[in-house]
Amino acid sequence: MTQLPQSTDRKMGLVIDLDTCVGCHACVISCKGWNTENYGAPLSDQDAYGSDPSGTFLNRVHSFEVQPEQGHAQLIHFPKSCLHCEDAPCVTVCPTGASYKRVEDGIVLVNESDCIGCGLCAWSCPYGARELDATEGVMKKCTLCVDRIYNENLEEVDRVPSCVRTCPAGARHFGDLGDPNSDVSKLVEERGGMDLMPEQGTKPVNKYLPPRPKDTIEEQIDILAPLLAPVAEEPQGFMGWLDKALDKLPGGNA
Amino acid sequence: MHPAPSVIVFTTLSGLGFGLLMFLGLGFPAVTGWVAFVFFAIAYALAVGGLMASTFHLGHPERAMKAFTQWRSSWLSREGWCAVIALLVMAPYGAGLVFLGETYTALGLIGALFSLLTVFTTSMIYTQLKTIPRWNMKLTPAMFLSFSIAGGALLAGQVNAAMILLAIAALVQLAYWKQGDEAFANSGTDMGTATGLGSRGTVRAFEPPHTGTNYLLREFVHVVGRKHAAKLRVISFVLAFVLPILILLISPHHFGALIAVLSHLAGIATSRWLFFAQAEHVVGLYYGKR
Ligand code: SF4
Numbered sequence: 001m002t003q004l005p006q007s008t009d010r011k012m013g014l015v016i017d018l019d020t021c022v023g024c025h026a027c028v029i030s031c032k033g034w035n036t037e038n039y040g041a042p043l044s045d046q047d048a049y050g051s052d053p054s055g056t057f058l059n060r061v062h063s064f065e066v067q068p069e070q071g072h073a074q075l076i077h078f079p080k081s082c083l084h085c086e087d088a089p090c091v092t093v094c095p096t097g098a099s100y101k102r103v104e105d106g107i108v109l110v111n112e113s114d115c116i117g118c119g120l121c122a123w124s125c126p127y128g129a130r131e132l133d134a135t136e137g138v139m140k141k142c143t144l145c146v147d148r149i150y151n152e153n154l155e156e157v158d159r160v161p162s163c164v165r166t167c168p169a170g171a172r173h174f175g176d177l178g179d180p181n182s183d184v185s186k187l188v189e190e191r192g193g194m195d196l197m198p199e200q201g202t203k204p205v206n207k208y209l210p211p212r213p214k215d216t217i218e219e220q221i222d223i224l225a226p227l228l229a230p231v232a233e234e235p236q237g238f239m240g241w242l243d244k245a246l247d248k249l250p251g252g253n254a
Numbered sequence: 255m256h257p258a259p260s261v262i263v264f265t266t267l268s269g270l271g272f273g274l275l276m277f278l279g280l281g282f283p284a285v286t287g288w289v290a291f292v293f294f295a296i297a298y299a300l301a302v303g304g305l306m307a308s309t310f311h312l313g314h315p316e317r318a319m320k321a322f323t324q325w326r327s328s329w330l331s332r333e334g335w336c337a338v339i340a341l342l343v344m345a346p347y348g349a350g351l352v353f354l355g356e357t358y359t360a361l362g363l364i365g366a367l368f369s370l371l372t373v374f375t376t377s378m379i380y381t382q383l384k385t386i387p388r389w390n391m392k393l394t395p396a397m398f399l400s401f402s403i404a405g406g407a408l409l410a411g412q413v414n415a416a417m418i419l420l421a422i423a424a425l426v427q428l429a430y431w432k433q434g435d436e437a438f439a440n441s442g443t444d445m446g447t448a449t450g451l452g453s454r455g456t457v458r459a460f461e462p463p464h465t466g467t468n469y470l471l472r473e474f475v476h477v478v479g480r481k482h483a484a485k486l487r488v489i490s491f492v493l494a495f496v497l498p499i500l501i502l503l504i505s506p507h508h509f510g511a512l513i514a515v516l517s518h519l520a521g522i523a524t525s526r527w528l529f530f531a532q533a534e535h536v537v538g539l540y541y542g543k544r
Pocket residue numbers: 081082083084085088089090091108124125126127128129130141202
């Protein structure tokens with residue numbers, strides 16, 4: 001059913017911290033690893049070891065440089081996966097009903113056995129969160145690891161999306177963004193979490209936490225300089241004796 | 255956007271075919287017997303041929319029937335319905351003209367209406383996409399409809415109507431190009447809003463997420479060929495409108511009309527190629543490209 005639900009019971013999603021992401025791409029690999037061997041068609045690669053490799057990924061990490069009016073440029077790593085939008089255009093354009101948004105948790109999914117691979121949903125997504133798999137001919141997208149988060153066969157600590165579980169910097173958080181008291185909602189509140197392309201009217205559930213302001217370092221050439229200055233110019237005490245004694249040895253005082 | 259040949263062939267041929275069906279449904283030209291058969295054969299060949307071509311780019315054409323289920327929300331689904339209804343309604347209408355010499359006016363009118371709706375729904379598939387500002391304009395359906403009606407008049411041999419309708423379509427084309435060239439800048443979407451970092455300074459794509467290409471770049475970021483856009487616009491405009499109008503003015507007879515139709519077809523196909531090749535998807539911003 002590609003009509004969107006009026007509202008969803010919960011709004012499960014990710015909060016991505018642009019301040020702490022180190023751009024290691026671990027989430028990209030773990031996402032591909034988990035999702036190629038679990039729910040749905042595998043994520044194929046073409047010419048994987050050749051000169052023109054490409055493949056299907058549900059999560060990718062861009063890197064941007066921001067140059068403020070004054071001061072130094074800042075490098076910001078930018079993971080991007082489906083934002084599980086409330087007003088998801090990818091759902092309403094789908095002619096077959098393959099794309100849908102779940103009422104119970106707001107997750108946007110593709111029923112691959114109904115997908116004709118027309119690609120229209122990918123055209124309608126502003127974020128590039130959908131990729132048509134070249135081998136399978138069906139649309140692939142982030143499932144919010146729906147086969148992990150409710151999976152009783154996994155340890156409780158593992159019942160979060162693969163990317164969240166993997167991130168070594170703790171830059172990806174998972175939770176219910178529809179509940180104002182959830183940890184993720186509080187985090188968004190505290191850090192001024194933002195929407196991507198709000199003008200597109202998609203109302204993304206996933207939020208991005210902006211980078212925190214950096215220390216100003218304009219004053220000094222090197223903030224470590226004071227620490228590097230010699231503490232004592234003339235050695236004293238035992239060290240002073242040793243210094244002199246060594247100097248007296250043949251070959252000393254080079 | 256990647257100008258997929260299947261989609262260009264589909265929209266060009268079926269637009270023309272349904273335009274002709276619309277005129278036939280309205281009773282222009284009022285033909286029966288073998289002449290009617292030829293007209294209907296051409297119209298069906300164009301419309302159905304176009305629809306068939308459109309399934310070539312599907313990942314799973316064998317499931318195409320499922321596309322009829324979501325007409326409540328999806329323009330693509332609605333297009334499927336309109337096309338099938340138009341073709342089914344026009345069949346008995348055409349059969350009446352060809353075999354019985356009877357004109358079932360009501361059927362013809364309904365068929366004409368759904369032929370027009372098919373072209374409209376096709377155009378709405380593109381128009382609805384906010385992600386592609388150059389398509390997300392009222393002029394997009396205006397362009398598809400005016401092209402289809404003018405082409406239909408041309409094929410239906412309605413010389414006087416065709417000259418006027420071609421001139422109107424030409425004006426719509428110019429307006430579409432003019433407004434389209436400003437659409438991306440006016441959409442309010444840029445690298446700043448895409449990353450949410452715009453308030454902090456100038457955003458530049460520093461490193462892409464992958465060293466090779468991917469589906470997104472192949473499908474949405476088609477920059478090759480755009481450099482010839484200005485020349486192609488002139489070529490398509492002359493072929494689609496100027497030449498056919500001149501030919502109709504000078505020699506509005508069979509051979510002339512045929513040349514006019516072929517020239518129009520080539521011009522519209524070129525315009526349609528530009529429609530795709532020049533369309534920039536906002537996702538390109540994440541790659542620092544348009
Ligand atoms: S991010 Fe794209 S694919 Fe995901 S829900 Fe939003 S529009 Fe759909």
